[in-house]
């Protein structure tokens with residue numbers, strides 16, 4: 001339903017996204033996960049035909065986002081980073097306006113508005129002025145305008161940012177309920193957000209895709225990145241250095257003999273080697289255990305491989 005190939009955007013001298021290639025299948029909810037400045041909004045603006053790419057192609061529902069922009073707009077609902085919600089308008093009037101912008105025919109207008117109000121749980125506030133609604137409800141109005149023309153694809157840029165925890169849960173549930181009937185791509189810089197709502201994650205950092213997989217596979221793939229805990233009687237510095245210099249060891253921290261050793265992925269066989277070194281260094285091994293990296297840490301390790309993450313804004 002969404003096919004992106006070699007997508008690149010250069011703003012002046014700055015490459016915002018570089019050679020992105022991914023697809024999203026019909027009915028899927030995919031999370032576009034990355035820290036600030038990763039290129040999430042840039043990608044979404046290109047996918048919605050809001051601005052052109054520098055290189056590469058993107059197709060939505062078979063239509064090219066550059067050459068067939070009108071067809072694309074008809075098939076896409078977009079919730080931008082800053083939703084274009086007019087504060088002094090009444091909810092249902094705003095949705096009527098949004099529907100007309102998307103060429104919903106006069107005959108279908110009322111049904112389209114009613115359905116989008118119903119889907120977003122806004123029916124009871126349809127006569128209210130948008131500016132008087134809570135932030136969570138205003139966000140629902142943003143979602144309702146994205147939905148009003150019943151698009152095949154929904155592109156939601158950080159849909160829960162700035163909401164309180166209760167509103168966040170409500171919006172996540174709402175988004176989940178839209179999968180199947182719609183193909184959804186949502187961006188976030190918060191890992192639990194995508195694990196709560198999405199079936200698949202595309203991790204983007206500094207304009208490049210660093211991982212894309214379903215959540216289970218991503219977790220299991222990353223489980224191999226391990227942290228070993230080594231408890232010793234004598235945490236002498238030559239011993240610590242010897243462990244640090246084992247090839248495949250990523251980092252070593254020592255707190256009064258409680259040594260945490262982070263291992264690069266797929267290096268499980270290092271276990272014996274570490275113990276050997278500790279024994280050889282006469283550290284007095286008391287305990288040795290492993291701790292799986294949480295997905296949260298995996299995300300951090302994925303997106304902080306290079307310095308200056310989030311430094312661009």
Ligand SMILES: Nc1ncnc2c1ncn2[C@@H]1O[C@H](COP(=O)(O)OP(=O)(O)OP(=O)(O)O)[C@@H](O)[C@H]1O
Nearest residue numbers: 011016035036037038039040041042043189312313
């Ligand atoms: N109009 C622009 N002109 C120049 N550079 C831009 C422009 N828009 C974005 N950028 C740069 O492109 C990069 C990607 O920005 P983008 O807004 O796509 O990131 P993002 O992942 O959406 O970040 P955030 O989580 O902060 O919303 C950043 O380095 C940003 O400074």
Ligand SMILES: [Mg+2]
Nearest residue numbers: 040041042081
């Ligand atoms: Mg953004």
